[in-house]
Amino acid sequence: MTAPSTAPAPPSRGSRWIQQWDPEDETFWKETGEKVAKRNLLFSVLSEHIGFSIWTLWSVLVLFMGPEYGLTPADKFMLTSMVTLVGAVVRVPYTFAVAIFGGRNWTIISASLLLVPTVAAFAVMKPGTSFNTFLVVGLLAGIGGGNFASSMTNINAFFPLRKKGWALGLNAGGGNIGVPVIQLVALAIIGASGGPRVLLGIYIPLILVAAVLAALFMDNIENVKNDTGAAKDAAKDGHTWIMSFLYIGTFGSFIGYSFAFGQVLQNQFGRTPLEAAYVTFIGPLLGSLIRPVGGALADKYGGAKITLWNYVGMGAATAVLIAASMQKSLGLFTVAFVVLFVLSGLGNGSTFKMIPGIFHTKALGKGLEGEAAAAYGRRLSGASMGLIGAVGALGGVGINLAFRQSFLSYGSGTGAFVAFLVYYAVCFAVTWAVYLRRTAAQGQAATASEAKPQLSYAEV
Template sequence: MTAPSTAPAAGRGGRWIQQWDPEDETFWNETGEKIARRNLLFSVFSEHIGFSIWTMWSVLVLFMGPKYGLTPADKFMLTSMVTLVGAVVRVPYTFAVAVFGGRNWTIISASLLLIPTIAAFVVMKPGTSFSTFLIVGLLAGIGGGNFASSMTNINAFFPLRKKGWALGLNAGGGNIGVPVIQLVALAIIGASGGPRVLLGIYIPLIVVAAVLAALYMDNLASVKNDTGAAKDAAKDAHTWIMSFLYIGTFGSFIGYSFAFGQVLQNQFGRTPLQAAYVTFIGPLLGSLIRPVGGWLADRYGGSKITLWNFVAMGAATAVLVFASMQKSLPLFTAAFVVLFVLSGLGNGSTYKMIPGIFQAKAVAKGLEGEEAAAYGRRLSGASMGLIGAVGALGGVGINLAFRQSFLSYGSGTGAFVAFLAFYAAAFVVTWAVYLRRPAAQPRANASTSEAKQQLSYAEV
C-alpha cells in the first residue's frame, strides 16, 4: 500500500491527501491511524468552539434580567430561533466539505464564528431592542453548522470498525462546548462580571481554532467534489428514519441545553447564579458519555443500544412529569440530569448506526471489499449532515414546546408529556425498522438478499 501523499494536487493549494484507504489494516496501522487521530483532535477543538458559540445564548439569557425588558416567552423564542439556524445551516455545511475540503472548510467555518461573537459583544446591554437581540442571536446559529461538516469530514478518515468510537469522540468533544461555556459563565457571574467578559474570552479562542486547523489538518481528495452524494443520501429512506431518531437523542440534548436554565428560573424561581450552578452538569455528563454510546454500539450494535436508550429516556421523562407536578426541585434536577446522560448515550449509538446501515446496503447490493466500504463512506458521510440538521430541529421543537407550556399552564409539565410520547414513537420506529425480524418464510416476491439485508440491521 502506498502511503498517502499530502502534496497539493495540481491547481490546488493546501494539504491534500490523494490516496486514503482506512479499511486496509496495513495502511491503517503504518500510516492512516496517526493522520486520522491528528485530524480528529483539531476537528474536535474547532467543533467545540462552534458549539460554545452556538449555545452561548443559553447562557446570555441568564444575564438578561428585568432591566433588559424581555419576558420568559421572549427568551424561549430567542433560543428557539438560534437553534433553528444552527439546524438549517448544517445542510450547506455538509456540502462544504466536498466543495472546499475538510481542512479548508474547518478554517473557514472557525473564522466565521468571529461574526456572531463580536456582534453580541457590541449589542449586549440594556436598552437594546428584542429584534436586535434576535438578529444577533440568529448569527450565532452558524456555530451549529460546524458539527455537520466536522462529522462528515471525520467519518471519511476512519475505518468502519472504528467509526462508533471516532464519531462519538468527535461529537462528544464538540458537545462539551455546551457545559464549558456554561461553566465559564458560572465563574463570571460568581465574580460579578458581565456577558461581555464571556464573549471577550471566546474571541481569541476562535482565532486559535482556525490557526490550528490550518497548521495541522488535512483535506481528503476522495471527498472532494462529491456533492452528488448528498442527493443520493436524501433519496434514501434510512436518512429520514435516522433523522427522526436523532431528533429524539440530539434534539433532546441541544433543546434541553438551551432550556434547562430557563425552566429552573421560571418554574422553580432560581436566580441566574443558582441556575448556573446546575445547568452545566447535564450537558457535561451527556457530552462525556457520547463516546461511550458509540463504543457500546461498536460492541453490541447501535440499534439495540438505541432501542433500550429510548426506553430509559421515556422512564426519566415520566419521573420529570411527576417531579414537575409535585414541584420537587431535587427530584426534577436529578431526573433532568439523567435525561441529559441518556440523550448523550443515544447520540453516540444513533450515529454509529448510520455507517453500519449503508455498509449493510452495500453488501446487499453485492459489493465487496473496498468497493463496499467506499459506497458506505460516501452515503453515510453525506447523510450525516442531513440527519444532524433534522435532529437539531428537535431542539427548536423543545424550546417552542416549553414556551407554549409556560404560556398555557405556567410550568413545563405539558411539554414533558409531549416529549414522553415522542420517545415512545422513537422506540417503536427503532424496533420496527432495525430490530424486528422478517417472517420465517420470505414473501414469494422478496429476494433472499432483501431478507439478509433486513437481518443485518440488528448489528449496525
C-alpha cells in the same frame, strides 16, 4: 485477508491534500492512516467544540439578562428557539461544504466565521437594546451549529467502519462539551460579578486559535472533494429520514434541553441566575462525556439495540420529570433532568454509529464487496450525516417552542414533558420496527432463497 496496501502514504504536510485514502486496508491503517486520522480528529474536535459554545452562547446570555433588559420568559424562549433553528438549517450547506472546499479548508473557514456572531453580541449586549436586535444578533450565533455537520462528514471519511462509532462519538462528544464549558465559564463570571462582555471577550481569541491550528495540522481528502451528488443520493434514501426522526429524539433532546434547562429552573422553580448556573452545566457535561461511550457500546453490541433500550430509559426519566414537576420537587426534578441528559448523550453516540453501518449493509445487499462496499458506505453515510444532523437539531427548536407554549398555557413545563414522553415512545417503536423486527423475518426469507442477499440491520 487484507491485501498489502497499494495506497501511498499521505503527502507531506505542505501539500494538505491526501490523494488516496483507504482506511479499510489494515496495513495502510496501521502504518500511516491511524496517525493521520487521529491528528485530524483532535483538531476537528477543537473547532467543533468552539462552534457548539458559540451556538449555545445565548442559553447563557439570557441568564445575564435581568428585568432591566425588558424581556419576558416567552421572549427568551423565542430567542433561543430561533438560534437553534438557524443552527439546524445551516447544517445542510455545511455538509456540502466539505465536498466543495475540502475538510481542512472548510474547518478553517467555519471556525473563522464564528467571529461574526461573537463580535456582534459583544457590541449589542446591554440594557436598552431592542428585542428585535437581540433576535437578529442571536440568529448569527446559529452558524456555530453548522460546524457539527461538516466536522462529522469530514471525520467519517478518515476512519474505518470498525472504528467509526468510537471516532464519531469522540468527535461529537468533544464538540457537545462546548455547551457545559461555556456554561461553566459563565458561572465563574457571574460568581465574580462580571458582565456578559467578559464571556464574549474570552471566546474571541479562542476562535482565532482554533482556525490557526486547523490550518497548521489538518488535511483534505481528495476523493471526498467534488462529490456533492452524494447528498442528493442520501436525501433520496428512506433511511436518511428514519434516522433523522430518531436523531430528533436524542440530539434534539440534548441541544433543546441545553438551551432550556436554566430557563425552566428560573421560571418554574424561581432560581436566580447564579443558582440556575450552578446546575445547568452538569447535564450537558455528562451527556457530552458519555457520547463516545454510546458509540463504543454500539460498536460492540449494535447501534440499534443500544438505541432501542436507550429510548426506554429516556421515557422513564421523562415520566419521573412529569411527576417531579407536578409535585414541585426541585431535587427530584434536577436529578431526573440530569439523567435525561446522560441518556440523550448515550443515544447520540449509538444513533450516529448506526448510520455508516446501515449504508454499508445496503452496499452488501447490492452485491458490493470489500473496498467497493466500504466506499459506497462512506460516501452515503458521510453525506447523510449532515442532513440527519440538521433535522435532528430541529428537535431543539421544537423543545424550546414546546416549553414556551407550556409556560404560556400552564405556567410550568409539565405539558411539554408529556409531549416529549410520547415522542420517545414513538422512537422506540420505529427503532424496533425498522431495524430489529426485520431480523427474524429476514432469517426465514434467507432459508427460502439463499441466492438473494438479505439485509439485516440488527448489528448496525
